[in-house]
Amino acid sequence: MKLFNTINILSASDKQLIEISKRGLLSLSLQEMKVIQQYFKSKKRNPTDCELETIAQTWSEHCKHKTLTAKVKIKIKKGKKVFIKKYDNVLKETIFYATKKINHPDCLSVFEDNAGIVKFTNKYAVAVKVETHNHPSALEPYGGAATGIGGVIRDIVGCGLGAKPIANTDVFCFGDLEYKKELPQGVFHPRRIFNGVVSGVRDYGNRMGIPTVNGSIVFDNGFLFNPLVYCGCVGIIPINKINKTVKPNQYIVLVGGKTGRDGIHGATFSSAALHNKLPTSVVQIGDPITEKMFLDVILKARDLGLYTAITDCGAGGLSSACGELTKDCGAKIYLEKVPLKYKGLLPWEIWLSESQERMVLIMDKHKTQKFLQLCSLEDVEATIIGETTNSKKLEVFYDGTKVCELDTEFLYYGVPKLSFNLSYTLANLKHKNVVITEPLEKLVKKVISSSNVASKEWVIRQYDHEVQAGTIIKPLCGRSNEMYSPQDAAVIYPISIEDIDDKQKAISISCGIKPSLSRIDVVKMTEYVIDEAIRNNICVGTKLEKIFLLDNFCWGELNKTNLAKLYLSCETAKNVAIKYGTPFISGKDSLNNYYLLRNKKVSIPETLLITAVGVIEDINNIKTAYFKHPDNYVFLLGKFSYSLGGSTLSECLKIKNLKPPELNINTAIKVYKFINNYNHYILSAHDVSDGGVITTISEMCFANNLGIEINLNTQKLVEFLFSEPPSCILVEIPQDKKNMFEQLLNKEKIPYIVLGQLKPQPLINIISKGKNKLKLSVEEIYKLWTSSVTG
Amino acid sequence: MVNKYIIEIIPKTKNFTSIIEQLKHLGYYNIEDVAVNKIYSITGNISKTKVLFITKKLLVDPIAEDYNVKNKINKSKYNFVINIWYKPQVLDIVAIYVEKAVKYLGLQKKIKVRCGTQICIKFSKKINIKELKNLIEKIFMNPLIQEYEIV
Amino acid sequence: MTPTSIILRVGGTNCDKETVVALKSVGFKTLLVHINQLLKKEVKLQEFDLLVIPGGFSFGDYISAGKVFAVEIYYKLRKELEKFVLDKNKYILGICNGFQVLVKLGLLPKISFVQQVTLTENDSGRFECRWVYLKVNKNNPSVLSKLPDIIELPIAHAEGKFVAKEKVLQEIVENNCIIFQYCDKNGVVSSNYPLNPNGSMLNIAGITDTSGRIIGLMPHPERFIIKNQYPVYENVKNPYGKQFFELIKKKIQKIY
Numbered sequence A: 001m002k003l004f005n006t007i008n009i010l011s012a013s014d015k016q017l018i019e020i021s022k023r024g025l026l027s028l029s030l031q032e033m034k035v036i037q038q039y040f041k042s043k044k045r046n047p048t049d050c051e052l053e054t055i056a057q058t059w060s061e062h063c064k065h066k067t068l069t070a071k072v073k074i075k076i077k078k079g080k081k082v083f084i085k086k087y088d089n090v091l092k093e094t095i096f097y098a099t100k101k102i103n104h105p106d107c108l109s110v111f112e113d114n115a116g117i118v119k120f121t122n123k124y125a126v127a128v129k130v131e132t133h134n135h136p137s138a139l140e141p142y143g144g145a146a147t148g149i150g151g152v153i154r155d156i157v158g159c160g161l162g163a164k165p166i167a168n169t170d171v172f173c174f175g176d177l178e179y180k181k182e183l184p185q186g187v188f189h190p191r192r193i194f195n196g197v198v199s200g201v202r203d204y205g206n207r208m209g210i211p212t213v214n215g216s217i218v219f220d221n222g223f224l225f226n227p228l229v230y231c232g233c234v235g236i237i238p239i240n241k242i243n244k245t246v247k248p249n250q251y252i253v254l255v256g257g258k259t260g261r262d263g264i265h266g267a268t269f270s271s272a273a274l275h276n277k278l279p280t281s282v283v284q285i286g287d288p289i290t291e292k293m294f295l296d297v298i299l300k301a302r303d304l305g306l307y308t309a310i311t312d313c314g315a316g317g318l319s320s321a322c323g324e325l326t327k328d329c330g331a332k333i334y335l336e337k338v339p340l341k342y343k344g345l346l347p348w349e350i351w352l353s354e355s356q357e358r359m360v361l362i363m364d365k366h367k368t369q370k371f372l373q374l375c376s377l378e379d380v381e382a383t384i385i386g387e388t389t390n391s392k393k394l395e396v397f398y399d400g401t402k403v404c405e406l407d408t409e410f411l412y413y414g415v416p417k418l419s420f421n422l423s424y425t426l427a428n429l430k431h432k433n434v435v436i437t438e439p440l441e442k443l444v445k446k447v448i449s450s451s452n453v454a455s456k457e458w459v460i461r462q463y464d465h466e467v468q469a470g471t472i473i474k475p476l477c478g479r480s481n482e483m484y485s486p487q488d489a490a491v492i493y494p495i496s497i498e499d500i501d502d503k504q505k506a507i508s509i510s511c512g513i514k515p516s517l518s519r520i521d522v523v524k525m526t527e528y529v530i531d532e533a534i535r536n537n538i539c540v541g542t543k544l545e546k547i548f549l550l551d552n553f554c555w556g557e558l559n560k561t562n563l564a565k566l567y568l569s570c571e572t573a574k575n576v577a578i579k580y581g582t583p584f585i586s587g588k589d590s591l592n593n594y595y596l597l598r599n600k601k602v603s604i605p606e607t608l609l610i611t612a613v614g615v616i617e618d619i620n621n622i623k624t625a626y627f628k629h630p631d632n633y634v635f636l637l638g639k640f641s642y643s644l645g646g647s648t649l650s651e652c653l654k655i656k657n658l659k660p661p662e663l664n665i666n667t668a669i670k671v672y673k674f675i676n677n678y679n680h681y682i683l684s685a686h687d688v689s690d691g692g693v694i695t696t697i698s699e700m701c702f703a704n705n706l707g708i709e710i711n712l713n714t715q716k717l718v719e720f721l722f723s724e725p726p727s728c729i730l731v732e733i734p735q736d737k738k739n740m741f742e743q744l745l746n747k748e749k750i751p752y753i754v755l756g757q758l759k760p761q762p763l764i765n766i767i768s769k770g771k772n773k774l775k776l777s778v779e780e781i782y783k784l785w786t787s788s789v790t791g
Numbered sequence B: 001m002v003n004k005y006i007i008e009i010i011p012k013t014k015n016f017t018s019i020i021e022q023l024k025h026l027g028y029y030n031i032e033d034v035a036v037n038k039i040y041s042i043t044g045n046i047s048k049t050k051v052l053f054i055t056k057k058l059l060v061d062p063i064a065e066d067y068n069v070k071n072k073i074n075k076s077k078y079n080f081v082i083n084i085w086y087k088p089q090v091l092d093i094v095a096i097y098v099e100k101a102v103k104y105l106g107l108q109k110k111i112k113v114r115c116g117t118q119i120c121i122k123f124s125k126k127i128n129i130k131e132l133k134n135l136i137e138k139i140f141m142n143p144l145i146q147e148y149e150i151v
Numbered sequence C: 001m002t003p004t005s006i007i008l009r010v011g012g013t014n015c016d017k018e019t020v021v022a023l024k025s026v027g028f029k030t031l032l033v034h035i036n037q038l039l040k041k042e043v044k045l046q047e048f049d050l051l052v053i054p055g056g057f058s059f060g061d062y063i064s065a066g067k068v069f070a071v072e073i074y075y076k077l078r079k080e081l082e083k084f085v086l087d088k089n090k091y092i093l094g095i096c097n098g099f100q101v102l103v104k105l106g107l108l109p110k111i112s113f114v115q116q117v118t119l120t121e122n123d124s125g126r127f128e129c130r131w132v133y134l135k136v137n138k139n140n141p142s143v144l145s146k147l148p149d150i151i152e153l154p155i156a157h158a159e160g161k162f163v164a165k166e167k168v169l170q171e172i173v174e175n176n177c178i179i180f181q182y183c184d185k186n187g188v189v190s191s192n193y194p195l196n197p198n199g200s201m202l203n204i205a206g207i208t209d210t211s212g213r214i215i216g217l218m219p220h221p222e223r224f225i226i227k228n229q230y231p232v233y234e235n236v237k238n239p240y241g242k243q244f245f246e247l248i249k250k251k252i253q254k255i256y
Helices: A014-023 A030-044 A049-058 A092-101 A134-139 A141-157 A190-208 A288-303 A317-325 A347-352 A365-377 A408-413 A440-448 A515-519 A524-539 A558-579 A647-650 A666-677 A692-703 A715-723 A733-748 A777-785 B017-025 B049-060 B093-102 B128-138 C018-026 C033-037 C067-076 C077-087 C098-107 C166-174 C240-252
Strands: A070-080 A080-087 A108-109 A115-119 A122-133 A163-174 A212-218 A226-238 A251-256 A308-314 A333-334 A360-363 A382-388 A393-398 A402-406 A419-424 A472-474 A490-492 A505-514 A547-556 A585-590 A595-596 A600-603 A608-618 A634-638 A684-687 A707-712 A727-735 A751-760 A765-768 A773-777 B004-011 B031-044 B065-069 B082-088 B111-123 B146-150 C003-009 C030-033 C048-053 C089-094 C117-120 C130-135 C150-155 C161-166 C178-183 C204-208 C214-217
Touching: A014 A030, A014 A666, A030 C003, A049 A317, A049 A402, A049 A408, A049 C077, A070 A402, A070 C048, A080 A092, A080 A558, A092 A558, A092 A585, A092 B065, A108 C018, A115 A585, A115 A608, A122 A585, A122 A608, A134 A141, A141 A163, A141 A190, A141 A226, A141 A308, A163 A190, A163 A288, A163 A490, A163 A505, A163 A608, A190 A212, A190 A226, A190 A288, A190 C098, A212 A490, A212 A505, A226 A505, A226 A547, A251 A288, A251 A317, A251 A365, A251 C240, A288 A365, A288 C077, A288 C150, A317 A347, A317 A402, A317 A408, A347 A393, A360 A365, A365 A382, A382 B128, A393 A408, A402 A408, A402 A490, A440 A647, A440 A692, A440 A707, A440 A715, A440 A777, A490 A727, A505 A524, A505 A684, A505 C178, A515 A524, A524 A547, A524 A558, A524 A608, A524 A666, A524 A684, A524 A727, A524 B093, A547 A727, A547 A777, A558 A666, A558 B017, A595 C178, A634 A692, A634 A733, A647 A715, A666 A727, A684 A692, A692 A707, A692 A715, A692 A765, A692 A777, A715 A765, A727 A733, A733 A751, A765 A777, A773 A777, B004 B049, B017 B031, B031 B049, B031 B146, B049 B065, B049 B093, B082 B128, B111 B128, B128 B146, C003 C018, C018 C030, C018 C240, C030 C033, C033 C067, C067 C077, C067 C098, C077 C117, C089 C098, C089 C240, C098 C117, C098 C214, C130 C240, C150 C240, C161 C166, C161 C204
Parallel strands: A070 A419, A163 A212, A333 A393, A547 A585, A707 A765, C003 C030, C003 C048, C048 C089, C089 C214
Antiparallel strands: A070 A080, A108 A115, A115 A122, A122 A226, A163 A226, A251 A360, A251 A382, A308 A360, A333 A382, A393 A402, A472 A490, A490 A505, A505 A608, A547 A608, A595 A600, A634 A727, A634 A751, A684 A727, A707 A751, A765 A773, B004 B031, B004 B065, B031 B111, B082 B111, B082 B146, C117 C161, C130 C150, C130 C178, C178 C204, C204 C214
16 A cells, blocks of 8 residues: 655646645645745755645634634724724634633633643642534534534543543524425525434433533524534533643553544635535544543543543644644654554545544553553553654654654744734614504514524423433423423533532533524624623622633635634624633634535524533522522513614514624623622522513513513603613512612612512513503413424 | 344334424425334345344334334324435444344344334425425435435 | 442443432442443442433344343343342343333343333424323332322333233232322323324333332433423422432432
């Protein structure tokens, strides 16, 4: 077998360089090809296919975030004003900068490792990562989604010296389930994608024994051709096991599944357009049991101190994993030692394969035997495949023949910078008055049964959200076979970790997503989703100063407008995070989510997912989102904005171009801090989000089958019930504390509205200006809410 | 001598109306009856007796399932029977576990196992091959990673 | 005496850690062991009072839930297990996947090493994760009959439907082998979904053998040992999972 091919780039013209990249599916730009050409000129030789592939994977968007770290000049027009913003490296000067400025003492490892790590107790830390697996899920919903969750779990197992996964989150974006029009060849119906993705994530997550406790599903025809699958994982790691060390003369060990041709070009594929002629290898099928088995062994080996570094084999396969770990010293890899699924793989295929369920570990030579024995005891495959050196080179061999040699300095730091000159006009919608004549009851029924508001119980019950016995606030709370109320955030109490040093603490997990706002204003969308993720955490009782964020950008085609929006979104995220004092600890991006429909590029709406993870001091102070007792009072805290822009109602009624509600961050901070400080008065809390106030109220009534009499004094009843303003939270206050609570609100100048009193009969009775406006049966609303979304 | 056997695992009492409902949701109204069975293929230098042993001890649930070690399929009830397998280069997890478990049974012979799904459909109206292929590829399998044979 | 428990795991078991925590919380001395350790004779089954097979997806539930694990145990561990099972002072508990293993191994409803009943795919065709009400059979021979009349525990499974031939079902009823049945909040046994989440015949959620020493159930007692684990936990309830393990402990200590 011919072990490698030499690719002639030294004498290639510009046109030929582009052709080489295209033919090899390398996704390398001309600028990059020229830099590579220069490097090999200095080495006085042509590259092997293995070398070119390695560079292509390492320099891919997925691995290097070239677009987000670009040098950018952007001219922003707002009305008559013009601002110019210049960045040398957008990511560094926005997202990273926010974290640096906030300088939160609990941030232990941010944007360095496979996951963000923050302090939990004195002994333990929490690791969080959220990934996307969009393109593969469009092609093979079940397999693609399953490997998405498998991958993010491996990120947690591969962060620090290995964290134990304790929770999963999943956020999905699909087209409308009832889509009736014809779909192009190769595009699956949203219902099929929905079923496949839900099943794929379910089967993998359940088998790994990790509870799926939080998430969201967005239905919007912008995702018809490009579904989005965000998979997140939260883990726990001892603080003294956060640092990896790699020295020369250690062994490199490959653990887990065998290697095949799966997923070759996964990293480069993820940034290319979808079309219908892709090879089978772009989709991998995963085996969660192999992953669970090596998870058990790795955690044991970690506690025995048998290895000094670990990472997962993800995009780019061994080339990325080995390379990343040894980039500051150097390595020699012997590919013939890699256990294969079947014969006949060429060296570059072994090196680049993205076969699932593999981890790479670095360990001292004298400890390796013990490690291998531990693996063999539990039927986990582990093989020495190389050793670290001090050569500062990545050298790869097959049976003695060198197939790749690259300077680590060039490979990791040599990627040329992208540069953009852009301009963008900020949206400037004027407030428009809307007249809606449909009867209120009909509007409520429409909104409560719309797919973005309706219960996702059909999905939630397919995920084991109780395994590890630590899910204290579950996605749905209620008594068996009665009505369930959805919760804002999940709360995990790590009861199965026996030596935890603080038995009061818990972890809260929530998210924020609203792509429909991007069609109106990407700045408002960014502000909204960060606020949504934070306020969901506030509702369960997490303190503002203990909330940490993750950003995941999913963008469409990278034309000049969309690029400008991306950078604007980063700038907005920076400003909002700094004001709230909530640092970003990790992030990822998935760009070029578009479909080529008859030569036109159809992009997804800009979708930013913010995941918020919080550390709760005392498990006994958490709050759930359902009303507790009749006669208690319900307050709406926060500055309410009477604007239907971006609301579910406006989408149901197809009313476009409405100005969305404003977010006043300073007021929001005051409100959240107030809720934190007076938590002991609050019996339940739930935020206003999709579906507006009427949805929040209904959801809070379900679990205890209570009703409410709401007394208002407004002309804009429709706007009040259906607007979706940020930073508004409904709280339940005991009857005998109502006056005191009002006094406190007035003293601290917190904007609020007293909605009304809870009643034992399950009726939602809305009275405005003394007139009966609406009477709803809670049970009837519940029926509509639970029966809308099924597979 | 290398033999190939196909084993069909048929659930005794199972309701497939939910699948017929799902198909209606997706616009297919002419399906009268559908059944989904598990299928295994075992290839190797192995006798039918041994294959029956593996089937009874490992593959079939004696209370809830019936089995059929293939010669002829009872086609009378259905119009079409389609066997769907993963393509050879795709990971077939269940097959790997069957190969593992067969060793526990004490059988040392090297066998190649594949695991698949069998769809049996009865249509209320006559349907041509093109429409059938369309239905199979849009709903029941993914041509990117699977292949099928109409039996 | 401190009762000892061996918790057996294999590739795919995943409720083991919290099962260990639950057992320890009532005073058991525990050892979590991979089946290979038993096969290599590093650990001896006979040295323990209680064998627990916890929940999870042993071998991925591929082929069918618990089948491959049962096959491995049958062909590699049978002698040792038989000795253990026939000892009148030993107890076996199978939770969820463990129940599936015991059933496919032929240890429930009676020790025959031939499969007599099965746990198969839920009627809904989906994985079900929810809390259920369980009616406790006061005439069951095991110590669990001392639990309150109605308890609540969470279930999480895809293959929990109890199926058996008519004759076998009759025997199970006559011998009072049923310990738990799905019911409503008033204790009325029910076959309605989702009160009965999987369609089990006779709404069976758990059974024992005639001696009461071998117990199998689909619900997860290890997931309800503190009040906060209950979904509407403001309504303070006795963690039924903790009571469950406590009773077993006291039975081993011969307090009951």
